Amino acid sequence: MTTVLEVSGLTLDFRQDGRNLRVLDGVSFRVEAGRTLAIVGESGCGKSVTSLAVMGLLPGTARVGGAIRLGGRELTALSAEERRKLRGGEMAMIFQEPMTSLNPAFTAGEQVAEALRLHQGLDQGAAFAEAVRMLDRVRIPDAARRARQYPHQLSGGMRQRVMIAMALACRPRLLIADEPTTALDVTVQAQILSLLDEMKRETGTAVILVTHDLGVVADHADEVAVMYAGRIAEQAAAATLFASPEHPYTAGLLGAAPGEGARGERLASIEGTVPDLRNPPPGCRFAPRCPFAIVHCHNEAPPLAEVAPGHVSACWRAPLDGVLAAA
Amino acid sequence: MSALLEAEGLVKRFPVRDALGRRAGAVHAVDGVSLSVAQGEVLGIVGESGCGKSTLGRLLLNLITPDAGTVRFSGDDLTRLSASALRARRRDMQLIFQDPFASLDPRMTVEQAVAEPLRLHRIVPRAQERDRVAELLSRVGLRPELARRWPHEFSGGQRQRIAIARALASQPKLIIGDEPVSALDVSVQAQVVNLLSDLIRDLGLTFVLISHDLGVVRHVADRVAVMYLGRIVEQGPAEDVLSAPKHPYTRALLAAVPGHGAKAPPIEGDVPSPIAPPPGCRFHTRCPFAVERCRTDQPALGDGLHRVACHLADSLPPPATRPDRLAGGERLRRLQSFFRAPGPLPGAPA
Numbered sequence: 001m002t003t004v005l006e007v008s009g010l011t012l013d014f015r016q017d018g019r020n021l022r023v024l025d026g027v028s029f030r031v032e033a034g035r036t037l038a039i040v041g042e043s044g045c046g047k048s049v050t051s052l053a054v055m056g057l058l059p060g061t062a063r064v065g066g067a068i069r070l071g072g073r074e075l076t077a078l079s080a081e082e083r084r085k086l087r088g089g090e091m092a093m094i095f096q097e098p099m100t101s102l103n104p105a106f107t108a109g110e111q112v113a114e115a116l117r118l119h120q121g122l123d124q125g126a127a128f129a130e131a132v133r134m135l136d137r138v139r140i141p142d143a144a145r146r147a148r149q150y151p152h153q154l155s156g157g158m159r160q161r162v163m164i165a166m167a168l169a170c171r172p173r174l175l176i177a178d179e180p181t182t183a184l185d186v187t188v189q190a191q192i193l194s195l196l197d198e199m200k201r202e203t204g205t206a207v208i209l210v211t212h213d214l215g216v217v218a219d220h221a222d223e224v225a226v227m228y229a230g231r232i233a234e235q236a237a238a239a240t241l242f243a244s245p246e247h248p249y250t251a252g253l254l255g256a257a258p259g260e261g262a263r264g265e266r267l268a269s270i271e272g273t274v275p276d277l278r279n280p281p282p283g284c285r286f287a288p289r290c291p292f293a294i295v296h297c298h299n300e301a302p303p304l305a306e307v308a309p310g311h312v313s314a315c316w317r318a319p320l321d322g323v324l325a326a327a
Numbered sequence: 328m329s330a331l332l333e334a335e336g337l338v339k340r341f342p343v344r345d346a347l348g349r350r351a352g353a354v355h356a357v358d359g360v361s362l363s364v365a366q367g368e369v370l371g372i373v374g375e376s377g378c379g380k381s382t383l384g385r386l387l388l389n390l391i392t393p394d395a396g397t398v399r400f401s402g403d404d405l406t407r408l409s410a411s412a413l414r415a416r417r418r419d420m421q422l423i424f425q426d427p428f429a430s431l432d433p434r435m436t437v438e439q440a441v442a443e444p445l446r447l448h449r450i451v452p453r454a455q456e457r458d459r460v461a462e463l464l465s466r467v468g469l470r471p472e473l474a475r476r477w478p479h480e481f482s483g484g485q486r487q488r489i490a491i492a493r494a495l496a497s498q499p500k501l502i503i504g505d506e507p508v509s510a511l512d513v514s515v516q517a518q519v520v521n522l523l524s525d526l527i528r529d530l531g532l533t534f535v536l537i538s539h540d541l542g543v544v545r546h547v548a549d550r551v552a553v554m555y556l557g558r559i560v561e562q563g564p565a566e567d568v569l570s571a572p573k574h575p576y577t578r579a580l581l582a583a584v585p586g587h588g589a590k591a592p593p594i595e596g597d598v599p600s601p602i603a604p605p606p607g608c609r610f611h612t613r614c615p616f617a618v619e620r621c622r623t624d625q626p627a628l629g630d631g632l633h634r635v636a637c638h639l640a641d642s643l644p645p646p647a648t649r650p651d652r653l654a655g656g657e658r659l660r661r662l663q664s665f666f667r668a669p670g671p672l673p674g675a676p677a
Binding site for chain 2: 043155157185186187190191213214215216218242245252255256257258259266268269270271292320321327
């Protein structure tokens with residue numbers, strides 16, 4: 001397998017009210033060609049800023065540390081102009097709300113064609129013809145006609161298909177999809193996610209799927225990184241993570257999603273709220289909400305350690321079988 | 328069981344105007360919906376955006392007037408009550424909205440927000456107001472000391488608890504929750520779902536839960552009505568509808584819930600425009616089983632405990648099995664048992 005993206009020790013700091021705010025604190029992961037890594041977590045855990053850091057889309061006030069390598073090339077060393085050239089070409093991103101990422105003044109076809117002109121040097125006519133072909137590939141019915149329509153004339157699902165066509169037009173090595181279906185209805189969500197899977201298989205693009213929805217992760221990810229308060233709590237192959245999580249936060253999160261469980265049975269609820277990043281707890285950031293926390297957890301942050309081959313957890317009490325045996 | 332709430336043939340259309348303000352058709356938001364909710368029952372209304380579920384919720388409370396049909400609440404036809412009689416009735420029925428950031432007045436402290444309905448409906452004498460507010464706040468898992476604070480000092484989950492306390496203040500018989508947990512993060516959502524289940528059980532509330540989230544509905548509802556383009560397509564006991572769905576749309580909806588890796592490809596296309604809904608069965612344009620009759624004849628919902636509006640309901644192949652990839656095993660269940668607190672959780676300080 002070829003590693004497309006390797007992120008190591010990623011940190012992100014903002015100045016806020018004269019104080020330093022550490023939003024990401026040592027995030028590391030890699031994504032292989034043709035595979036999907038899901039980054040999952042609740043609001044404020046840092047999953048979206050991680051993808052913006054990789055894309056180089058953070059505002060100038062953000063200070064990024066650590067390494068981001070795309071196909072062996074260190075992105076943090078590149079100039080703003082060099083990074084701009086990568087976006088839409090070697091790496092592309094789709095967002096939650098396609099209406100705000102599409103330009104209302106241009107037709108769907110023109111917007112897909114623009115990427116092809118800029119990155120592949122096609123002339124206007126060839127680019128538009130290729131754009132229509134891309135729209136057809138993302139299964140927009142009657143693509144030639146739809147290519148001449150403006151975003152407001154398309155449904156939400158259709159707009160997200162246009163975004164996918166735009167993102168994949170130049171065959172990027174890396175595609176980041178940040179909550180790509182959160183604004184869509186569930187039947188349309190299923191269509192879009194299976195389209196993304198199919199496109200990934202065809203093109204061998206590495207995909208980072210940023211989501212809060214564990215169900216989406218279970219169906220569409222190969223690898224999963226669970227984030228909590230700016231750090232990775234646990235990372236493993238998707239099947240492993242769902243069958244035997246080794247971080248208490250992952251277990252709690254899985255129990256909090258109402259699923260097929262018996263009616264009326266209480267959902268697992270993680271007491272309290274996420275920590276304030278202006279004043280994070282000194283030890284493990286989940287410790288204040290963790291039913292398994294011991295004194296050590298409150299004092300020292302646990303490193304991300306291997307509990308099984310390919311399965312890492314940042315928990316002093318992992319592997320959790322020991323905790324259960326003692327209970 | 329007697330029906331506390333009974334709706335008959337509800338129709339609501341919203342006129343659509345063109346750029347010049349001329350009438351250009353109407354959105355058929357709710358188109359002939361009948362349902363009843365028994366005292367103490369939880370009815371889940373599910374469907375995707377634009378199916379009319381929120382409009383139905385407002386019709387049930389008579390917050391908007393139907394174009395046709397009636398709503399009976401403990402025997403009174405709400406559409407025929409005088410304004411003052413309706414106002415008095417309001418005390419018995421409350422609405423909880425999706426967005427707790429928009430539903431609380433930012434210029435009212437928590438105490439003022441919760442006390443307002445107490446005063447409006449003269450629930451307790453002034454002197455007891457403060458005590459009652461404290462009682463309501465602890466009832467929803469918030470520390471009474473937080474009463475003097477302002478809404479902006481609270482997180483989304485805490486604000487939704489405040490909105491629930493406010494809804495409970497007038498001691499309603501019926502609460503309609505319109506996507507009450509949809510804006511919350513999953514761990515917080517679980518806290519609020521647990522709270523709602525406790526309140527429904529302990530106070531014997533009648534609850535109508537409007538939601539697009541089948542997991543949440545499965546968790547709390549006794550009965551479920553599935554809506555598509557303004558009509559109920561399937562209705563019955565929650566377990567029957569969600570485990571043995573009969574309508575092709577309900578099946579598609581369930582198959583699309585992530586985490587179940589449905590083998591069948593998702594249904595194609597988007598929901599048609601409610602301005603010009605298709606003739607016959609409204610789902611026929613996306614239905615994999617549709618036959619000629621479905622394009623012309625509108626199917627009736629039928630009778631019985633488990634009702635379905637589909638010409639082919641009895642001849643469809645059994646629905647595909649749905650693996651639950653989030654279920655985990657015994658070990659995971661044991662880990663999760665440590666997260667299950669026995670009662671409503673105390674609210675963390677803002």
